[in-house]
Amino acid sequence: MKKVFNFILALTAVIPSFSNPVLANSADVQAPNEIEAYANELGNLTDRFLFYNGRYYGKSEASNGQDKNYVEYLKNASNLQLKDSWQRFYSGTAVGRCCGMSILSILAHNGVFSPSDIQEGKERLIDIECNTKSFLLASEDPVMNKIISYQLRQDKMDFNLFMKWNFSHYSQAELVDYALETAKKADENGKYFFLTYYDSNLWHTVTGMGIMDGEWEWYGKKYDKCILTIDTNILHEVEETGDVISYGCNDDACLFVNSETRDVCLPFYFDPEQAPSMICGGEDFKVFTFDDDDFMNYMGKINPSYSYDTKISDAISDIASISVNTENECAINVTDSENNTYDGKAECDVIFPNNGNEYVLKGKDFEVQNIDNAENFGVNFADINHGVYTNFQGAVNNISYNSDEFNFDVSAPTSYDISMIFEEGSYEFSPHYRFDFSGNANTDFKAVQTDRGVILSSSDGLECQVKVNDIIRDENGLVSVVYEDNDTNKRAFPEEKVQEEAISTLNNVLLTFDENGSLKYYIGENYDTEVEKGDVNCDGLIDAVDATQILIAYSKNSTDSTAYVGKTLGDYNGDGFVDSVDSTQVLMKYAELSTK
Numbered sequence: 259m260k261k262v263f264n265f266i267l268a269l270t271a272v273i274p275s276f277s278n279p280v281l282a283n284s285a286d287v288q289a290p291n292e293i294e295a296y297a298n299e300l301g302n303l304t305d306r307f308l309f310y311n312g313r314y315y316g317k318s319e320a321s322n323g324q325d326k327n328y329v330e331y332l333k334n335a336s337n338l339q340l341k342d343s344w345q346r347f348y349s350g351t352a353v354g355r356c357c358g359m360s361i362l363s364i365l366a367h368n369g370v371f372s373p374s375d376i377q378e379g380k381e382r383l384i385d386i387e388c389n390t391k392s393f394l395l396a397s398e399d400p401v402m403n404k405i406i407s408y409q410l411r412q413d414k415m416d417f418n419l420f421m422k423w424n425f426s427h428y429s430q431a432e433l434v435d436y437a438l439e440t441a442k443k444a445d446e447n448g449k450y451f452f453l454t455y456y457d458s459n460l461w462h463t464v465t466g467m468g469i470m471d472g473e474w475e476w477y478g479k480k481y482d483k484c485i486l487t488i489d490t491n492i493l494h495e496v497e498e499t500g501d502v503i504s505y506g507c508n509d510d511a512c513l514f515v516n517s518e519t520r521d522v523c524l525p526f527y528f529d530p531e532q533a534p535s536m537i538c539g540g541e542d543f544k545v546f547t548f549d550d551d552d553f554m555n556y557m558g559k560i561n562p563s564y565s566y567d568t569k570i571s572d573a574i575s576d577i578a579s580i581s582v583n584t585e586n587e588c589a590i591n592v593t594d595s596e597n598n599t600y601d602g603k604a605e606c607d608v609i610f611p612n613n614g615n616e617y618v619l620k621g622k623d624f625e626v627q628n629i630d631n632a633e634n635f636g637v638n639f640a641d642i643n644h645g646v647y648t649n650f651q652g653a654v655n656n657i658s659y660n661s662d663e664f665n666f667d668v669s670a671p672t673s674y675d676i677s678m679i680f681e682e683g684s685y686e687f688s689p690h691y692r693f694d695f696s697g698n699a700n701t702d703f704k705a706v707q708t709d710r711g712v713i714l715s716s717s718d719g720l721e722c723q724v725k726v727n728d729i730i731r732d733e734n735g736l737v738s739v740v741y742e743d744n745d746t747n748k749r750a751f752p753e754e755k756v757q758e759e760a761i762s763t764l765n766n767v768l769l770t771f772d773e774n775g776s777l778k779y780y781i782g783e784n785y786d787t788e789v790e791k792g793d794v795n796c797d798g799l800i801d802a803v804d805a806t807q808i809l810i811a812y813s814k815n816s817t818d819s820t821a822y823v824g825k826t827l828g829d830y831n832g833d834g835f836v837d838s839v840d841s842t843q844v845l846m847k848y849a850e851l852s853t854k
Contacts, residue, residue: 293507294506296468296486301367302507305363311354311355327407328347331410334737338679356463358409364451364465367449373386404559411554415641419642420574437453437515440466452554453466454545470484471483472484481515483517485513487512489507489526510526579616580639581637582636583634588627588628590624591625624659625656644662651674653670671700675696676695679691682735695723697822703715704716708768713768713769720767760822760823762794763797764796766781767796781797791829805842809841
């Protein structure tokens, strides 16, 4: 079978979705073929949306932060999601809502909730109405709000890592086999399932319906399996009204498989005659499939689940995404939960061509070596519990993360900026979820997460500026949202308590907090000795050295230079400033202690 299309297919490399809806041939609407006829038996006539996967808004309009969808996103966002600016939300939804629409249609068809839960009074998905054209109306549309909420499921770390792990852990043939297995099970049980495509030109989600056997030929290759799908990119113009609506299941947009060779073809996205440089379905094509309703609706907007399949939990518990910020040569050595060490780059190159410099690996302990001794070498790292984001100005030999210990070594004086973010449920020192460290290192720097806080250390002493962020959440765990006004717009932000500090010490020091959430420092073998105010170098003594450091810090602050003495320890008299008065009083305290 081979069709001549009456349109030019224009693929755009976008993440997370492809959104160039195209009109289907009107002849197909008049006379459904055997694939579409079977799809109608599976629910295509009722259990899909009639509106299509259009653009959501004009970005200049949405940037004012008035968008209710974005505010709701902030309220429900995880700590790792909150590290990104508002632009991240819009870049994830601007090009389309294929994932949100697919998940909603899957869950409604599978009986997790009913169409009336999406729009009151509607008994069929096909009857649900949603504005897809006007931004001003779209942000008020309750159906749109639900679609965007489920669209952003893929932005959560567990969902994101599980999808990337499948792409990276299995070969194309294995992924195709699992897609066939999932489609067969769905067909037998009358269920819909989740299907995502990925290659260099496409990242797109569709609704999987079932599977059928047959004989098909597309572009000179034969296929004996067809996985039926509902693709929200396929449109149809109603002749009587001129309205453009979603087509539903179309054979051009189904996934065809040769069960012997595991070759696949997506005809709608695969036309070598009209778009030879934009072929989808070649060697780099991968398909991600799963059918766990609880995972799709985990912490969802409608009748949410609060746990999901243990197999998924086990799969993502040891997965990490590592991005290396350099174009120079580096090595990534990874140790998995079974204490096996392997070459992460080689593993990733074999089974998943990295997206830029991102590597998705099984194993959360790793070391990245800077082979070329390149400057400005950094690593970003994330798993389901943590995120570490770094930037360096100087020569870093290696960066490692082992058992909650982040460490880097340098061969020359290097300035660093490091953010450590802890996901909810993975730390005890609530609500302090983010630590930002910046300073200079001559040899090394280490930050270790503990139940009490974060331990900082360096072989030649610390000079470190510290910022601690506390997300303000209500009793239900929802983020408190505030607005910032300026001359042109009004943007929404999560409400945070921010403490900015600085420390200069030769000792290892634990950053932790009192019952009011105020920063405290502890030293000693078991970090059981609280550092007293005035002991700015954290050596357990208040002496002339501390007075001198406070005076130096006051001088630097007066000239806008970087000082490594903070108010917690350096503001001895509690007037809100670190100045010469504090230095004098610390010196007086030292004299008093010396006479006892």
